[in-house]
Amino acid sequence: MLPIQAILIALLLLIGGIYLTALSSRLVSRLALLSLLGAGVVFVINPDLTTRIAHGVGVGRGTDLLLYLFCLASVTVFLKLYKKNRAVEEKLTEVARQVALQGAQAPHREA
């Protein structure tokens, strides 16, 4: 095994460990992540596999295929985060609005 393979596999396992223990507890997302990491490990051990899959779908190199997938994944993540951010923003707005309404000062009546 090449040094880079050992490093990548160790990192993949580490990410998996962190995710499973600390982040999501939903079974679906755990299974999705496990299969993704599993595939990652397989590809690291067996780099030619990506190239063969790439050829199968008409892409020249395995690295190119991975790059395309990575781009798609990034955009998906971006959109998901944007949506989530908006939801958080709307909640913050609601809270701030309630604070403002509760602390509202009417004009002094003696005028």
Next chain:
Amino acid sequence: MEQPSPDCVQSRVFLSRIFVVIPTYNEGRVLASTIRGLLPYGYSIVVVDDGSSDGTAAVLAHNLKDLPVHYLRHPVNLGQGAALQTGMDYALAQGAEYIVHFDADGQHPAEGIPSLLAPLQRGECDVTVGSRFLDPENVNLIPRGRRILLRGAVLISGILTNLWLSDAHNGFRALSRAAAQKIRLHENGFAHATEFLDEVRRTGLRLREVPVAIRYSDYSQAKGQPASNSVNILIDVLLRKVL
């Protein structure tokens, strides 16, 4: 335009069912003079401080101390759209019959408010928006660069909302109570102007444009939205439509 004397104003000022909502952010000094310009009309005035930074908030509170206004403060800065919505919520809770959106920096003419309200009061429509382009004399007040930008904004806003107006993004509007109850602004930033029109169309409210003259002072020019901001607004609006 007739201006009632200050004496009779005092008694009416807290009773008016016409609420002028003024969102403000970090502009303590100019706001006080904007409010003084409004006082003779006897409207209820709602100032929504959109989380101004500490120094400005203190100046603002000090300047407003002796003015007969309703004062609300967002604990954090959210954006003009959010401040307007908060002001509308408050005004509705106070029993407002009509709500006017007014700018803090003095570019909206107080004497334009009665003309915005008139069609609402006659029951001819539910929402009025001020337009700088209906009266040729007003058009000449607009700096040339602004004019071109605004024409573009009108076009984009028309495409997005399918409401074809002569002006966009000037923020001088009036709503009946029923209209204010139907419209809900979720767009916190400046994209609320487009969202507002979207809401008008969605809820089937009757909208009319009323000619107004917008004053372009050095202050409002310096403070106002820079042209580059229109791109940001456009992106906000588009993302909102897609997601």
